[in-house]
Amino acid sequence: MFDKFVAWFHRMGSPKWFYEITGRWIPWFGAAAVIFLLVGTVWGLAFAPQDYQQGNSFRIIYIHVPAAILAQSIFFAMAIAGGIGLIWKMKVADMVARSCAPIGATMTFVALFTGAVWGKPTWGAWWVWDARLTSMLILLFLYFGVIALQSAFDSKQSAARASAILSLVGVVNIPIIKYSVEWWNTLHQPATFTLTEKPAMPVEMWLPLLVMVIGFYCFFATVLMMRTRNEILEREKRTQWVQGLLSKK
Amino acid sequence: MHFDSFADFINMGGHGLYVWLAYGLTATLLVINFVLPVMHKRQLQKEQARKLRREQQTQ
Numbered sequence A: 001m002f003d004k005f006v007a008w009f010h011r012m013g014s015p016k017w018f019y020e021i022t023g024r025w026i027p028w029f030g031a032a033a034v035i036f037l038l039v040g041t042v043w044g045l046a047f048a049p050q051d052y053q054q055g056n057s058f059r060i061i062y063i064h065v066p067a068a069i070l071a072q073s074i075f076f077a078m079a080i081a082g083g084i085g086l087i088w089k090m091k092v093a094d095m096v097a098r099s100c101a102p103i104g105a106t107m108t109f110v111a112l113f114t115g116a117v118w119g120k121p122t123w124g125a126w127w128v129w130d131a132r133l134t135s136m137l138i139l140l141f142l143y144f145g146v147i148a149l150q151s152a153f154d155s156k157q158s159a160a161r162a163s164a165i166l167s168l169v170g171v172v173n174i175p176i177i178k179y180s181v182e183w184w185n186t187l188h189q190p191a192t193f194t195l196t197e198k199p200a201m202p203v204e205m206w207l208p209l210l211v212m213v214i215g216f217y218c219f220f221a222t223v224l225m226m227r228t229r230n231e232i233l234e235r236e237k238r239t240q241w242v243q244g245l246l247s248k249k
Numbered sequence B: 001m002h003f004d005s006f007a008d009f010i011n012m013g014g015h016g017l018y019v020w021l022a023y024g025l026t027a028t029l030l031v032i033n034f035v036l037p038v039m040h041k042r043q044l045q046k047e048q049a050r051k052l053r054r055e056q057q058t059q
Helices: A003-010 A015-047 A056-088 A091-123 A131-150 A156-170 A173-183 A201-234 A239-249 B006-014 B016-058
Strands: none
Touching: A003 A015, A015 A056, A015 A091, A015 A201, A056 A091, A056 A131, A056 A156, A056 A173, A056 A201, A056 B006, A056 B016, A091 A131, A091 A156, A091 A201, A091 B016, A131 A156, A131 A173, A173 B016, A201 A239, A201 B016, A239 B016, B006 B016
16 A cells, blocks of 8 residues: 555656646546536525525625635645655656645635625625734735745746745644634634534535535646646656657647 | 526625625636636747747758
């Protein structure tokens, strides 16, 4: 079992193998993303019941929560990939980490923007300086920092190392985001989904939300693979197999 | 279906502006995130084609 994992890990480290296997995965993840996002959006917007207090503005939850979950998961993934690249000098891991940053920044921005638009009719304010919102804003700046570091070096290796270190340090912010609604007084409502308890909302409300979360994850996987493949094409462009691939079309 | 009519759906019980603004921006950003790597790959392919042509001319 462990041997198999090690073998898989080594193969993942080969850009050519990674390129080929993700080429086969992308259509499936892409199709799943489209289906889940379409079903979830129509369900959440038109069929889910409205909230008895918030009315229909509550429907923003179906993009706000998935984006916020993804913003944190992607940062975590970026730190792990960066760490693997740092320790084992695995080029593919560096490229995955690099590809995470712009998608994660987008998700963080979406979470902040939809939160502001939801906050206006619900709290009466676009923005409040409370712990949850502030720590999410810090997450956005961490993403910007990583993106800036990626292009601040001539050597791709130094860029990968610097951004990996910032990602690993920045991971401290993730538990702060998670527990911010418990540690400090806040307007923000507590977590919708937890692993240990049943959701506080009825099934008709949380099922479309779950569909959207899965859709967002599939979307992330698709774009992450597309971006990493481009990184591979760029960095391995002197190898024969990449030249053969690019000149085919 | 939660809403009685299409106009009702658009209006979102008076919260239409907020709901559609949030969904509109999210959809736009997701589409941009998908289109960027597609365009990048095309550009890489074009560069490679140009390089090949140059090499063939010099030979």
